[in-house]
Amino acid sequence: MKSELQKLIYKNTGKKAIIEHPVDMEHGDYSTNVALKTRSEKSFDSAQGKQEARSGNPMELANEIVNKIRSAGMPEYISKIEVVQPGFINFWLSQEYLANQLEGVLKDKDGFGKLTIGKGKTVVIDYSSPNIAKPFGIGHLRSTVIGQAIYNLYNFCGWKTIGDNHLGDWGTQFGKLIYQIQNSKVKIPLQGKQNLTIEKLEKLYVDFHKKVEKHPEIEDEARKYFQMLEAGDKEVRRIWQACVDLSLKEFNRIYDLLGIKIDYAFGESFYEDKMAEVIVDAKRKKLAVESQGALIISFDELNIPPGILLKSDGATMYFTRDLACVLYRQRRWNPDLYIYEVGSDQKLHFQQVFAGAVKLHYGKMNQFVHVAHGLIRFPEGKMSTRAGKTVHLDTVLDEAIKRATKIIKKSSTGRGMTVKQQEQIAKAVGIGAVKYFDLKHQPETDIIYDWEKMFQLEGDSGPYLQYTFARTRSVLNKIKNKILNIKNTDQILKIKNTLNSEELGLLRTIYRFPEVIELAAENYSPNLICNFLFDLAQKYNNFYNIHRILGGGDSEEFRLALTAATGQVLKNGLSLLGIDTPERM
Numbered sequence: 001m002k003s004e005l006q007k008l009i010y011k012n013t014g015k016k017a018i019i020e021h022p023v024d025m026e027h028g029d030y031s032t033n034v035a036l037k038t039r040s041e042k043s044f045d046s047a048q049g050k051q052e053a054r055s056g057n058p059m060e061l062a063n064e065i066v067n068k069i070r071s072a073g074m075p076e077y078i079s080k081i082e083v084v085q086p087g088f089i090n091f092w093l094s095q096e097y098l099a100n101q102l103e104g105v106l107k108d109k110d111g112f113g114k115l116t117i118g119k120g121k122t123v124v125i126d127y128s129s130p131n132i133a134k135p136f137g138i139g140h141l142r143s144t145v146i147g148q149a150i151y152n153l154y155n156f157c158g159w160k161t162i163g164d165n166h167l168g169d170w171g172t173q174f175g176k177l178i179y180q181i182q183n184s185k186v187k188i189p190l191q192g193k194q195n196l197t198i199e200k201l202e203k204l205y206v207d208f209h210k211k212v213e214k215h216p217e218i219e220d221e222a223r224k225y226f227q228m229l230e231a232g233d234k235e236v237r238r239i240w241q242a243c244v245d246l247s248l249k250e251f252n253r254i255y256d257l258l259g260i261k262i263d264y265a266f267g268e269s270f271y272e273d274k275m276a277e278v279i280v281d282a283k284r285k286k287l288a289v290e291s292q293g294a295l296i297i298s299f300d301e302l303n304i305p306p307g308i309l310l311k312s313d314g315a316t317m318y319f320t321r322d323l324a325c326v327l328y329r330q331r332r333w334n335p336d337l338y339i340y341e342v343g344s345d346q347k348l349h350f351q352q353v354f355a356g357a358v359k360l361h362y363g364k365m366n367q368f369v370h371v372a373h374g375l376i377r378f379p380e381g382k383m384s385t386r387a388g389k390t391v392h393l394d395t396v397l398d399e400a401i402k403r404a405t406k407i408i409k410k411s412s413t414g415r416g417m418t419v420k421q422q423e424q425i426a427k428a429v430g431i432g433a434v435k436y437f438d439l440k441h442q443p444e445t446d447i448i449y450d451w452e453k454m455f456q457l458e459g460d461s462g463p464y465l466q467y468t469f470a471r472t473r474s475v476l477n478k479i480k481n482k483i484l485n486i487k488n489t490d491q492i493l494k495i496k497n498t499l500n501s502e503e504l505g506l507l508r509t510i511y512r513f514p515e516v517i518e519l520a521a522e523n524y525s526p527n528l529i530c531n532f533l534f535d536l537a538q539k540y541n542n543f544y545n546i547h548r549i550l551g552g553g554d555s556e557e558f559r560l561a562l563t564a565a566t567g568q569v570l571k572n573g574l575s576l577l578g579i580d581t582p583e584r585m
């Protein structure tokens, strides 16, 4: 619709207009400031010394444009145009057009909102990426949840999407870990027997850091172990593999719980034998220079520190692996876009990687995006992160499911369920609440965990949206054997004159869903979907509270269709966010 309006304005003014939704629906469905823009162009013209060519002020210009549109015959999708101060042109969509959209939702079902703007294009999304032998932290939860939502959005927009979990399974930290394993009582069992746990691994790492304070010389030993790992030492490799296997098992348990599936998980170790090529290439292109025994790529011109390809002891770096990874992805998928969903503390790292990749001709700068998420903070209390304590993901998810269980057990629907059903729904609601709370914030912002808000049944929360969806289902379930007849617009239009403002408000919101998807994908901002769904849910509940749906007389059928469409949009939106929609709650 936006582009239709753009065309319309272009036809009548020769200008490319910016079309937006007025903040307040009272002012129409779309608005343009094209007449105002003309003013600034005019002053530009006069600044250039040209004599005033155009007549009148923005209000007059706007009226002129509107008159032109009117005399050329108003398109049928517009019912009203208005000019308001200081020169905005506002458009109202016709009920016919809006009703048509409703029909589209009911016809397209789970596919409603799907776009083709990404057709023929490929995007690689690098997300989640926890580190082996360390716990799956709350920061990685953000990357997982936001990364998956962005993946889903791009997929829905028609892009070929490739998700890659860039596991941290290589690097000097493994030297430290293996040193500690070799110098403590921990025995890595031969395959099959597993007495090692993630907690033990974690503790070994911490132990190493305690020890190094008193004995800095063990750093050297750790470096040697990493060298042995890179050189392929059998025993060191075996220990490393055991750690990887154990961690992966743990990560997969978490992905299962979160309902996440990532296409690939090559991990950093995959690039072990692919880094040499990058180093040779960087030397050949005269980009790699020696500096204090290390091999670096300088980024002086960008005013950022150099990227280190090889340390003075010959060890490869995180940076080196990321460059090899770009090259690999480029060769394998030739993507148009690379999205990295990683914490904002790695901003500099990605500046270096992107700049390095561009210098090496592995891609162009505008193909690389770092979606940098902020921190999660906990208020004082049980899950405080003060005193360097890290909060475990399990603790968070357990708490969420506990809270959801309480809600379900209290609800009248929940009371009629078996314990198993209750558990299933509590899981969907608990996990959904955590995901939604994360996603409703712009990725870059830091967020403070607020359990009350996260589970607010009357506010901007996952459970509120799930609850509203379940409400639409419960209405529709009551008419199970009555088939929804609103299949064609004629039928809807028969009642068009009786649409009340709540009905119209819903119609005027629902059709915007595909637009929001496009905007959210373009801006890597799943939070825009959240805002939209919350608004829709509020409008539906308001409508539900004021009007009778069943037994609504002439309006019954239309209201049922509206209910079905609202439910469908809530479902499609939540599913893009990776949030389940239980039928009952």
Ligand code: ARG
Pocket: 126, 129, 130, 131, 166, 167, 168, 322, 340, 342
């Ligand atoms: N494993 C890294 C970390 O937790 C994140 C990896 C992000 N992806 C990448 N291609 N560097 O810090």
